[in-house]
Ligand SMILES: Nc1ncnc2c1ncn2[C@@H]1O[C@H](COP(=O)(O)OP(=O)(O)O)[C@@H](O)[C@H]1O
């Protein structure tokens with residue numbers, strides 16, 4: 291509808307704003323890159339604060355080795371070099387996605403992480419979608435019926451979800467839906483040794499996904515519900531909502547066209563924060579549900595003192611959080627025209 | 633001429649910690665087509681609540697319209713259900729507000745906000761509504777309307793936003809425009825432009841305007857009749873000329889006292905004027921038993937402290953709520 295009457299002037303304005311967006315993107319990517327490098331250096335420092343090095347660990351594990359052999363090993367791994375040379379080497383390795391070797395699992399760290407990443411991404415995206423959608427819907431529902439029984443019921447529900455420990459809910463869900471009712475699987479990501487076509491396989495994964503995703507989503511669903519309700523109520527009190535009412539719009543249109551698009555902005559900010567917290571939760575959920583993801587891998591790496599692997603996972607997780615925040619900022623800039631991306 | 637809008641005995645209350653407090657108490661007014669009625673009074677005297685009660689856009693609760701009638705061409709708006717009332721808002725009666733900076737939705741283009749008003753009340757296609765929105769923006773003298781229509785409110789100045797509000801309010805050719813301090817938040821030159829625009833649009837569209845202001849300079853320029861409100865009640869009502877020449881109520885006198893000194897900055901003048909009447913408007917839940925203005929009135933006598941004067945029409949057809957003038961002119 292706007293195209294038909296769009297003037298040349300508007301085209302120029304659009305072009306200018308696209309250029310601004312490109313500059314904004316470049317700057318945000320630059321910031322993200324700097325953050326990542328800082329994290330890598332921090333990792334390196336922490337690694338070197340710990341007493342001993344990889345060779346000590348290896349030697350300790352293989353039991354007895356002569357000091358000459360150890361020195362030779364250090365030389366071959368470059369560990370006899372000055373610390374700044376090692377750091378540059380380390381940065382260079384990371385830049386090439388070389389996170390070293392997991393001696394425990396006998397494969398490269400990158401390979402190991404890549405094999406587990408899809409499962410974790412699936413779990414995280416599912417819980418984000420679930421918690422965000424449910425939070426928005428419940429928040430809007432409650433705000434439109436503020437101080438009624440329905441509103442109070444939503445508040446109580448949110449409080450319960452907020453206060454329930456994740457692992458406990460996970461275990462109870464397994465007890466109820468898997469053990470008692472037998473509706474949903476409570477362990478793993480897919481049925482082993484089943485001969486499924488792609489459709490059945492998808493359904494199978496979704497069924498496995500249901501309980502862990504719900505467990506992981508619960509806490510943030512509560513956070514989003516409360517935030518959305520409060521945000522909606524705040525917007526309802528603003529001048530431009532009075533304007534909308536004075537125009538004769540229906541309650542429904544006011545809620546969905548005027549209040550919601552403004553109320554959802556703080557929720558988007560929250561999304562970026564959620565990703566970091568989700569990774570922590572993923573360790574628990576993946577352990578409880580035997581979900582073959584990064585969280586589970588990190589847990590095992592700690593138990594097995596697999597330092598290379600642990601550092602690799604930490605780096606990867608940090609990158610994930612940074613990328614998620616970058617996406618969140620972009621979404622926010624798209625939703626809020628007041629963010630002049632200059 | 634028969635009035636299109638007639639308000640009778642409007643009473644609006646807000647629920648407070650100690651029950652309902654009456655904020656607008658027995659206000660009556662009439663407005664004819666093409667006429668401008670000004671409502672003046674200090675801040676807190678119930679002007680906005682009166683206006684919003686007419687359009688029924690007060691949040692209920694805490695507000696409640698406890699009595700009276702709002703007759704639009706003889707039909708009582710207070711008896712309409714929400715659906716019927718929606719058909720009146722923005723269609724037969726429109727309203728613009730004091731704060732143009734916050735009265736537009738920040739995440740919707742101004743074009744979409746005007747289109748929305750058009751589509752709500754008229755059977756019109758999106759494309760036609762959009763073309764009409766551009767035409768409306770041109771009518772309120774927004775330069776480069778074709779480009780502006782695609783912009784978001786934050787790119788516009790306060791004066792431009794108020795023009796957008798006016799365009800939106802007039803989109804469906806309402807019979808009545810309620811303008812609640814439309815220029816108070818703007819600087820002086822822009823104020824004058826907006827007032828000129830309103831007057832011009834009134835002569836084109838022929839709507840009646842209910843103009844709320846506490847700036848008497850504005851009243852003298854554009855209104856035909858004035859209603860003076862104090863503490864939720866009408867204390868005087870008169871045509872502009874006689875009121876300025878010979879105010880009857882001591883409160884009106886007080887308001888007028890400072891106007892001649894109003895020079896460059898009208899906002900400054902308005903603030904100045906409040907100082908000229910010592911004291912402040914009493915809160916609605918702390919009204920004195922007699923005349924609400926008595927504690928500040930230079931001509932107060934004992935009857936004023938005990939009894940509340942009603943709004944009475946005198947021999948010249950002028951209305952006041954003051955024992956002094958009633959006795960003098962009776
Ligand atoms: N939402 C509200 N809740 C309680 N009291 C209100 C509310 N809005 C206005 N009032 C009261 O109503 C009175 C009149 O306010 P208003 O009509 O805004 O005055 P004005 O003449 O300045 O427009 C004031 O005393 C104010 O305290």
Ligand SMILES: [Mg+2]
Pocket residue numbers: 679680681812813
């Ligand atoms: Mg007001």
